[in-house]
Amino acid sequence: MDNFDFNRIGKKTPYRVPDDFFDRIEQSILSAAAPRPRRRSLLKYAAGITATAATVSLLLTVSGKATIDGNRVGGTELAQAFDSLSDSDRDCLLEIYQDDIFINQL
Protein backbone atom coordinates (compact mmCIF):
# COMPACT_ATOMS: atom_id res chain seq x y z
CA MET A 1 0.00 0.00 0.00
CA ASP A 2 1.39 3.45 -0.96
CA ASN A 3 2.04 6.00 1.74
CA PHE A 4 -0.42 8.88 1.58
CA ASP A 5 1.21 12.05 0.23
CA PHE A 6 -0.21 15.38 1.37
CA ASN A 7 1.18 17.05 -1.76
CA ARG A 8 -1.32 15.07 -3.84
CA ILE A 9 -4.19 17.05 -2.31
CA GLY A 10 -2.47 20.20 -1.14
CA LYS A 11 -4.92 22.59 0.50
CA LYS A 12 -7.96 21.55 -1.53
CA THR A 13 -11.10 20.93 0.50
CA PRO A 14 -14.59 19.82 -0.58
CA TYR A 15 -16.16 22.88 1.06
CA ARG A 16 -17.83 25.46 -1.18
CA VAL A 17 -19.71 28.72 -0.63
CA PRO A 18 -22.70 30.31 -2.40
CA ASP A 19 -21.98 32.77 -5.21
CA ASP A 20 -20.97 36.24 -3.95
CA PHE A 21 -21.00 34.93 -0.39
CA PHE A 22 -17.97 36.93 0.75
CA ASP A 23 -19.30 40.20 -0.68
CA ARG A 24 -22.70 39.67 0.92
CA ILE A 25 -21.32 38.66 4.32
CA GLU A 26 -19.09 41.73 4.33
CA GLN A 27 -22.11 43.99 3.81
CA SER A 28 -24.11 42.08 6.39
CA ILE A 29 -21.38 42.39 9.02
CA LEU A 30 -20.83 46.08 8.30
CA SER A 31 -24.57 46.76 8.59
CA ALA A 32 -24.79 44.84 11.85
CA ALA A 33 -21.74 46.63 13.24
CA ALA A 34 -22.94 50.13 12.29
CA PRO A 35 -23.55 52.29 15.37
CA ARG A 36 -27.24 52.64 16.24
CA PRO A 37 -28.71 56.04 17.10
CA ARG A 38 -28.38 56.61 20.83
CA ARG A 39 -31.62 56.63 22.83
CA ARG A 40 -32.15 59.60 25.03
CA SER A 41 -32.02 59.01 28.76
CA LEU A 42 -35.35 58.28 30.45
CA LEU A 43 -35.17 61.51 32.43
CA LYS A 44 -34.60 63.62 29.34
CA TYR A 45 -37.36 61.69 27.59
CA ALA A 46 -39.84 62.34 30.44
CA ALA A 47 -38.89 65.99 30.48
CA GLY A 48 -39.45 66.14 26.74
CA ILE A 49 -42.91 64.62 27.06
CA THR A 50 -43.94 67.07 29.77
CA ALA A 51 -42.57 70.08 27.93
CA THR A 52 -44.20 69.05 24.67
CA ALA A 53 -47.54 68.31 26.32
CA ALA A 54 -47.49 71.69 28.02
CA THR A 55 -46.48 73.45 24.82
CA VAL A 56 -49.14 71.76 22.71
CA SER A 57 -51.81 72.50 25.34
CA LEU A 58 -50.73 76.10 25.65
CA LEU A 59 -50.66 76.59 21.91
CA LEU A 60 -54.11 75.13 21.39
CA THR A 61 -55.61 76.88 24.40
CA VAL A 62 -54.23 80.28 23.48
CA SER A 63 -55.15 79.96 19.83
CA GLY A 64 -58.60 78.73 20.81
CA LYS A 65 -58.50 75.99 18.23
CA ALA A 66 -58.91 73.05 20.57
CA THR A 67 -62.54 72.09 20.58
CA ILE A 68 -64.56 68.97 21.18
CA ASP A 69 -68.04 69.02 19.66
CA GLY A 70 -67.73 72.75 19.20
CA ASN A 71 -66.80 73.45 22.84
CA ARG A 72 -63.41 74.85 23.80
CA VAL A 73 -61.15 72.49 25.64
CA GLY A 74 -58.82 73.81 28.39
CA GLY A 75 -55.15 73.03 28.97
CA THR A 76 -55.98 70.66 31.83
CA GLU A 77 -58.13 68.50 29.63
CA LEU A 78 -55.44 68.41 26.97
CA ALA A 79 -52.78 67.50 29.51
CA GLN A 80 -55.04 64.72 30.80
CA ALA A 81 -55.68 63.55 27.27
CA PHE A 82 -51.92 63.50 26.62
CA ASP A 83 -51.37 61.54 29.83
CA SER A 84 -53.83 58.91 28.70
CA LEU A 85 -52.05 58.30 25.38
CA SER A 86 -50.11 55.12 24.80
CA ASP A 87 -46.31 55.30 24.72
CA SER A 88 -46.25 54.86 20.94
CA ASP A 89 -48.81 57.68 20.47
CA ARG A 90 -46.76 59.95 22.74
CA ASP A 91 -43.65 59.07 20.76
CA CYS A 92 -45.46 59.95 17.57
CA LEU A 93 -46.65 63.28 18.99
CA LEU A 94 -43.16 64.08 20.24
CA GLU A 95 -41.65 63.27 16.88
CA ILE A 96 -44.04 65.71 15.23
CA TYR A 97 -43.97 68.61 17.68
CA GLN A 98 -40.81 68.47 19.76
CA ASP A 99 -38.64 70.31 17.27
CA ASP A 100 -41.39 72.46 15.84
CA ILE A 101 -39.88 75.92 15.92
CA PHE A 102 -43.25 77.65 15.75
CA ILE A 103 -44.58 75.90 18.83
CA ASN A 104 -41.31 76.36 20.69
CA GLN A 105 -41.36 80.11 19.99
CA LEU A 106 -44.48 80.50 22.11
Added chain:
Amino acid sequence: MPATADKYILDAIDRDPETGFRILLRSYKEPVYWHIRRITVAHHDAEDALQETFLRVFRNIAAFKRDMSLAAWIFRIATNEALRIIDRRKDNDISLDDISGSDTGHPPADDYFDYSDLESVRLQKAILSLPPKQQLAFNLRYYDEFDYDTIARITDSTPAAVKANYHAAKEKIINFMNSHD
Protein backbone atom coordinates in the same frame (compact mmCIF):
# COMPACT_ATOMS: atom_id res chain seq x y z
CA MET B 1 -1.12 37.87 7.69
CA PRO B 2 2.27 39.68 7.94
CA ALA B 3 2.82 41.94 10.97
CA THR B 4 3.20 44.99 8.69
CA ALA B 5 -0.27 44.39 7.24
CA ASP B 6 -1.69 44.12 10.76
CA LYS B 7 0.04 47.38 11.73
CA TYR B 8 -1.48 49.07 8.68
CA ILE B 9 -4.95 47.80 9.65
CA LEU B 10 -4.59 48.90 13.29
CA ASP B 11 -3.29 52.35 12.27
CA ALA B 12 -6.24 52.71 9.90
CA ILE B 13 -8.65 51.80 12.73
CA ASP B 14 -7.01 54.43 14.96
CA ARG B 15 -7.45 57.08 12.26
CA ASP B 16 -10.98 56.13 11.21
CA PRO B 17 -12.61 53.08 12.85
CA GLU B 18 -15.14 52.50 10.07
CA THR B 19 -12.58 52.51 7.25
CA GLY B 20 -10.11 50.51 9.35
CA PHE B 21 -12.69 47.87 10.17
CA ARG B 22 -13.61 47.57 6.50
CA ILE B 23 -9.93 46.91 5.67
CA LEU B 24 -9.69 44.37 8.50
CA LEU B 25 -12.82 42.58 7.26
CA ARG B 26 -11.54 42.44 3.67
CA SER B 27 -8.20 41.01 4.81
CA TYR B 28 -9.52 38.42 7.23
CA LYS B 29 -13.02 37.36 6.17
CA GLU B 30 -11.93 34.56 3.84
CA PRO B 31 -9.16 32.89 5.91
CA VAL B 32 -11.32 33.16 9.02
CA TYR B 33 -14.35 31.70 7.20
CA TRP B 34 -12.39 28.68 5.95
CA HIS B 35 -10.91 28.11 9.41
CA ILE B 36 -14.40 28.13 10.94
CA ARG B 37 -15.83 25.99 8.14
CA ARG B 38 -13.24 23.27 8.72
CA ILE B 39 -14.52 23.08 12.30
CA THR B 40 -18.28 23.45 11.81
CA VAL B 41 -18.45 21.58 8.45
CA ALA B 42 -21.88 23.05 7.60
CA HIS B 43 -21.88 26.34 5.70
CA HIS B 44 -24.78 27.95 7.61
CA ASP B 45 -23.03 27.34 10.93
CA ALA B 46 -19.80 28.80 9.55
CA GLU B 47 -21.70 31.86 8.34
CA ASP B 48 -23.23 32.44 11.80
CA ALA B 49 -19.89 31.99 13.53
CA LEU B 50 -18.14 34.29 11.04
CA GLN B 51 -20.69 37.06 11.58
CA GLU B 52 -20.45 36.73 15.37
CA THR B 53 -16.65 36.65 15.22
CA PHE B 54 -16.36 39.97 13.40
CA LEU B 55 -19.01 41.64 15.53
CA ARG B 56 -16.99 40.65 18.59
CA VAL B 57 -13.80 41.87 16.94
CA PHE B 58 -15.47 45.19 16.13
CA ARG B 59 -16.89 45.64 19.65
CA ASN B 60 -13.59 44.80 21.34
CA ILE B 61 -10.97 46.18 18.96
CA ALA B 62 -10.39 49.21 21.24
CA ALA B 63 -9.22 46.83 23.98
CA PHE B 64 -6.83 44.95 21.65
CA LYS B 65 -3.22 45.24 22.79
CA ARG B 66 -0.67 45.68 20.02
CA ASP B 67 1.89 43.43 21.67
CA MET B 68 -0.25 40.46 20.54
CA SER B 69 -0.65 39.26 16.95
CA LEU B 70 -3.90 40.58 15.45
CA ALA B 71 -4.30 37.36 13.47
CA ALA B 72 -3.92 35.26 16.62
CA TRP B 73 -6.52 37.38 18.42
CA ILE B 74 -9.05 37.15 15.56
CA PHE B 75 -8.49 33.42 15.02
CA ARG B 76 -8.87 32.82 18.75
CA ILE B 77 -12.27 34.56 18.75
CA ALA B 78 -13.24 32.63 15.58
CA THR B 79 -12.18 29.30 17.08
CA ASN B 80 -14.23 29.97 20.21
CA GLU B 81 -17.28 30.92 18.13
CA ALA B 82 -16.96 27.80 15.98
CA LEU B 83 -16.56 25.54 19.03
CA ARG B 84 -19.53 27.23 20.71
CA ILE B 85 -21.69 26.39 17.69
CA ILE B 86 -20.41 22.79 17.69
CA ASP B 87 -21.21 22.56 21.40
CA ARG B 88 -24.71 24.00 20.90
CA ARG B 89 -25.58 21.37 18.32
CA LYS B 90 -24.01 18.46 20.24
CA ASP B 91 -27.27 16.52 20.18
CA ASN B 92 -27.55 17.07 16.47
CA ASP B 93 -23.97 16.58 15.37
CA ILE B 94 -23.13 17.03 11.70
CA SER B 95 -20.37 14.98 10.15
CA LEU B 96 -19.12 14.63 6.62
CA ASP B 97 -21.14 11.42 6.40
CA ASP B 98 -24.30 13.46 6.93
CA ILE B 99 -23.20 15.91 4.29
CA SER B 100 -21.98 13.44 1.70
CA GLY B 101 -25.30 11.60 1.77
CA SER B 102 -24.09 9.06 -0.79
CA ASP B 103 -22.30 7.09 1.96
CA THR B 104 -25.14 6.88 4.42
CA GLY B 105 -28.26 7.39 2.40
CA HIS B 106 -29.03 10.49 4.49
CA PRO B 107 -30.06 13.60 2.61
CA PRO B 108 -27.26 16.14 2.33
CA ALA B 109 -27.30 18.64 5.20
CA ASP B 110 -25.47 21.24 3.14
CA ASP B 111 -25.53 22.11 -0.55
CA TYR B 112 -22.15 23.82 -0.47
CA PHE B 113 -20.04 20.75 -0.71
CA ASP B 114 -18.19 19.17 -3.62
CA TYR B 115 -18.73 15.41 -3.45
CA SER B 116 -16.78 14.74 -6.62
CA ASP B 117 -13.27 15.10 -5.20
CA LEU B 118 -13.18 11.84 -3.22
CA GLU B 119 -9.65 12.22 -1.93
CA SER B 120 -10.24 15.66 -0.42
CA VAL B 121 -13.51 14.41 1.12
CA ARG B 122 -11.57 11.52 2.67
CA LEU B 123 -8.92 13.89 4.02
CA GLN B 124 -11.59 15.98 5.74
CA LYS B 125 -13.11 12.83 7.21
CA ALA B 126 -9.68 11.88 8.54
CA ILE B 127 -9.23 15.33 10.12
CA LEU B 128 -12.71 15.28 11.64
CA SER B 129 -12.02 11.88 13.20
CA LEU B 130 -9.24 13.43 15.32
CA PRO B 131 -9.63 14.72 18.90
CA PRO B 132 -10.43 18.48 18.90
CA LYS B 133 -6.95 19.67 19.98
CA GLN B 134 -5.27 17.63 17.25
CA GLN B 135 -7.80 18.88 14.68
CA LEU B 136 -7.11 22.50 15.60
CA ALA B 137 -3.33 22.07 15.66
CA PHE B 138 -3.39 20.34 12.27
CA ASN B 139 -5.76 22.81 10.56
CA LEU B 140 -4.00 25.92 11.86
CA ARG B 141 -0.58 24.58 10.84
CA TYR B 142 -1.39 22.82 7.59
CA TYR B 143 -4.01 25.13 6.07
CA ASP B 144 -3.32 28.48 7.76
CA GLU B 145 0.46 28.02 8.10
CA PHE B 146 0.67 29.57 11.57
CA ASP B 147 3.79 28.84 13.58
CA TYR B 148 3.53 26.81 16.80
CA ASP B 149 3.75 29.92 19.04
CA THR B 150 0.81 31.57 17.30
CA ILE B 151 -1.24 28.38 17.33
CA ALA B 152 -0.54 28.09 21.05
CA ARG B 153 -1.93 31.61 21.56
CA ILE B 154 -5.00 30.83 19.48
CA THR B 155 -5.75 27.56 21.25
CA ASP B 156 -4.62 28.64 24.73
CA SER B 157 -1.94 25.97 24.81
CA THR B 158 1.86 25.74 24.74
CA PRO B 159 4.04 25.56 21.61
CA ALA B 160 5.35 22.14 22.70
CA ALA B 161 1.85 20.74 23.16
CA VAL B 162 0.75 22.16 19.80
CA LYS B 163 3.77 20.60 18.08
CA ALA B 164 3.03 17.21 19.67
CA ASN B 165 -0.66 17.46 18.67
CA TYR B 166 0.25 18.42 15.10
CA HIS B 167 2.61 15.47 14.60
CA ALA B 168 0.18 13.02 16.23
CA ALA B 169 -2.57 14.35 13.96
CA LYS B 170 -0.44 14.01 10.85
CA GLU B 171 0.44 10.42 11.65
CA LYS B 172 -3.20 9.49 12.31
CA ILE B 173 -4.29 11.13 9.07
CA ILE B 174 -1.69 9.21 7.06
CA ASN B 175 -2.86 5.96 8.67
CA PHE B 176 -6.50 6.82 7.98
CA MET B 177 -5.82 7.69 4.34
CA ASN B 178 -3.73 4.55 3.78
CA SER B 179 -6.32 2.28 5.35
CA HIS B 180 -9.15 3.87 3.33
CA ASP B 181 -7.30 3.71 0.00
